[in-house]
Amino acid sequence: MNGGSNVNIWSKFHGPNMGYLEEQYELFLQDASSVDDSLKQVFETYGAPDWLHKGEVQPTQHETTSGDIKKITSAMKLVEAIRREGHLIADIYAISPDRERYTPSLEPRAYGLTEQDLQSIQANWIWEHAPAHVQNGLQVVEELKKRYAGKISFEVDHVHDETERDWIQNKIETGSYYVALDEQQQKELLQQLAEVEGFEQFLAKTFVAQKRFSIEGLDVMVPLVNHIVQNGTKDHTQDIMMGMAHRGRLNVLAHILGKPYENIFSEFHHAPNKELVPSEGSMGINYGWTGDVKYHFGASREVSNGQEAHKTRITLAHNPSHLEFVNPVVGGFTRAAQDDRNERGAATQDTNKAFSILIHGDAAFPGEGVVAETLNMSGLKGYRVGGAIHIIANNLLGFTTEQEEGRSTRYASDLAKGFEIPIIHVNADDPEACIAAAQLAYEYRQKFHKDILIDLVGYRRFGHNEMDEPRMTQPHLYQHIDAHKTVATIYKEKLIERNIMTEEDFTTNQQQLHDKLRNIYESMKENEAAEREVDSIPAAVESTLEDIETSIPLEQLKQLNRGLLHRPKNFNGFKKIEKILERRAKLLEEDNKVDWGLGESLAFASILADGLPIRMTGQDCQRGTFVHRHVVLHDVETGETYCPMHGLKEAKASFSIHNSPLNETGVLGFEYGYSVQVPEALVIWEAQFGDFANAGQVILDQFISAGRAKWGEKSSLVLLLPHGYEGQGPEHSSARLERFLTLSAEHNWTVANVTSSAQYFHLLRRQAAIGDKDEARPLVLMTPKSLLRNQRVASGSEQFSEGTFMPLLAQPGLGKNKEAVKRLVIGSGKVMIDIEEAIESAENGNLDWLHVLRLEQIYPFPAKQLEAVLAEYPNVEEIVWVQEEPRNMGGWNFVKEILFNIKGDQQVLSYIGRPHRSSPAVGEPNIHKTEQSRIIQEALELSKGGNSNEGN
Secondary structure (H helix, E strand, C coil), X not given: CCCCCXXXXXXXXXXXXXXXXXXXXXXXXXXXXXXXXXXXXXXXXXXXXXXXXXXXXXCCCCCCCHHHHHHHXXXXXXXXXXXXXXXXXXXXCCXXXXXXXXXXXXXXXXXXXXXXXXXXXXXHHHCCCCCCCCCEHHXXXXXXXXXXXXXXEEECCCCCCHHHHHHHHHHHHHCCCCCCCCHHHHHHHHHHHHHHHHHHHHHHHHCCXXXXXXXXXXXXXXXXXXXXXXXXHHCCCCEEEEEECCCCXXXXXXXXXXXCHHHHHHHHCCCCCCCCCXXXXXXXXXXXXXXXXXXXXXXXXXXXXXXXXXXXXXXXXXXXXXXHHHHHHHHHHHHHHHEECCCCCCCEECCCCEXXXXXXXXXXXXXXXXXXXXXXXXCCCCCCCCCEEEEEEECCCCCCCCHHHHCCCCCHHHXXXXXXXXXXXXXXXXXXXXXXXXXXXXXXXXXXXXCEEEEEECCCCCCCCCCCCXXXXXXXXXXXXXXXXXXXXXXXHHHHHCCCCCHHHHHHHHHHHHHHHHHHHHHCCCCCCCCCCCCCCCHHHHCCCCXXXXXXXXXXXXXXXXXXXXXCCCCCXXXXXXXXXXXXXXHHHHHCEECHHHHHHHHHHHHHHCCCCEEEEECCCCCCCCXXXXXXXXXXXXXXXXXXXXXXXCCCCCEEEEECCCCCHHHHHHHHXXXXXXXXXXXXXXXXXXXXXXXXXXXXXXXHCCHHHHHCCCCCCEEEEECCCCCCCHHHCCCCHHHHHHCCCCCCCEEECCCCHHHHHHHHHHHHHHCCCCCCCCEEEEECCHHHHCHHHCEECHHHHCCCCCCEEECCCCCCCCCCCCEXXXXXXXXXXXXXXXXXXXXXXXXXXXXXXXXXXXXXXXXXXXXXXXXXXXXXXXXXXXXXXXXXCCCHHXXXXXXXXXXXXXXXXXXXXXXXXXXXXXXXXXXXXXXXXXXXXXXXXXCCCCCCCCCC
């Protein structure tokens, strides 16, 4: 209770009222629910009257009824309603809705009050910090409505942290967040708005009917974002990471990122891009060899605050038309910029080093599930970035879809309430209110390091794109828009009214801007007639990566493993796990063997010893879905955790591993962003089951597989996708290998399905080695499930200390009599282990006619190695591709053309596997076993294959 100022309210009550209050207060202390709600609120707010229980003589010169108390408590309720629901009547719509914004809960009569009642109440009885000019309750209501229901309004009641709520309330009610612009700053703000509008108008007239996704109607977004950027620069922020969709992107590139007008104009008329540098700082624009449309590109720029040598890098992420999917990518950028990975242990984070600005569409914010995934990640240890500043560029429409057809909530921003994110609604036609909103958002983020959202409510002056006619679908709305003044005009008139500038000044500035743009455009050498071809792939991208050294001396491996067995003093590990880890150590020390789990751990440890950081996330990745990793151990008595990688004395870089939330799209996007921002780190994402990657298909299609070709964006992200047919049904068998192979081209990534711990070890080390080089590319790896503990995938230690990754492996013990081999079986992954077991148990004994090859790397396909093998076996009559996936899935459709082109004219190409199916696997274990047995049997029987000449 707050009794500090109770004298201000209780001094009003005298006489019989005092006895009534004492009685009610006693009841309140016994059972708060037994008193009237209005009195309960008074007691909770002000405590007991000072004169209670003091034996003082009760004055009788003035009587106050219980009705007086109820008037005060009712007024307090009205005040709280304004704070909580003022946004419902706020003037936040630039284009006013057809119906009046009204709610009865904000009217005095809803609480039984008249204006006279409110005038009789002292202001500080119901508003403790009322300013001096506010004297009574009526003035309190009027003043608070200005602050909560003007051109800017707030929703914070859903924020449960009282400290945060009180801080925001204090900012609102004192007005301390409002930025007092002097005359020069007002002129500069108008100049920014004029440049935004003038740039769009010049593009419209110069490049008629070309898509640009105009910002007009939300012009103020540029100075709003610019204000946040300026604050970050003053505070010596190292990186400001931005993500946005296409609306207004060209204007943001020009006026926030400093992309020269020349570059933008050249993209409209197809002239070659110019390597230009703006007057302040430097800007980088990456282009791949196939490129992208102009409104998808991002850029980066360094700026200083003009007073010190410190520079802030601003980055706008490349973004395809999949709108909100860039959000987690920017989160990954930001976290990577905040992490210090230079010491062993987990990476240490400094959230002051970087922050992100995410600009959303009003239809996409509630409509795209990745938004909720990103918001959910904001408070998680592995993904938090110390608060993002969200801006909804609210233009009232989807493409042609009205709000009532696009969401089930009152506001586009309502999704944020579930994550206790404060919401600021602001009218895009009030530039000064928008700057104030930006200031409050920035201050909140810096103080609490949590997300905050600005709902910037404007409109869309033209169609979804410049070839769209919005009057077909929203004729009534566009009657209002067509008649509505631009924000630059509105603000100009306000400054003229303030005698800060004249109409002539504004007209002169407009003409100067137009002349500047026209001169720039006309000075460019346009060459539309020239036909351009796709640029060549960089030579490094075409590298086969064969010359990368990945072996490790045996004694170093053993030393690393001994370090992994170290435990802190008094750490009580789970005995079953400790026995497994000790058994692995014994296997290495005595038998010189390494199983899959140990091979992975040794790869991680050796990469850390090389000074390269590692970040790994995924559902259950600390333990491993299939209980093989155990890289985070739990004390059975205290619950504390310990990561053996953190205790390695040889480690020269950080190792961070986080169990992820139960989503794929957001997490996969985050890790992609992290890997792009920090190329020297080995960034790994593991799916719980491989087919769960389906949920991240947009990130795979738009970013991971094509980001290098479109935008020149390098990533060496590793995807670990458990894959293999073991009778677990349709959803736990296939990682959809075929989908990755369909996307494979131009050496955009490596797709592998390895069958030994040594192969896995070398592949991880190779991936770490290429991370910060031009050869960088993602790795898509089909990983085992049941095979994790199969000794057939364990490798001898010499394969680690002397070997390297081999894209094509021969089955040991076969093919010795090269003249006798008639059938060559080729396959990938777990089925090849099944074939190995069948060969060893074969009763017929003589398999001279057979040779078996394991395709460990499916893409890029090792054609030269296969051709060399075929040259050694001159009498091969049949080449058989074997797989456990259905015929229309797996690797067959990818490899069959390659194999057909490699085989000799007299050789037959055959397929052995499951038939065409719509579902990736059967649901009945017994049927699975029967099918699997058939596949293995046919693979080992001469001339029992499927159809011939499948490559035709």
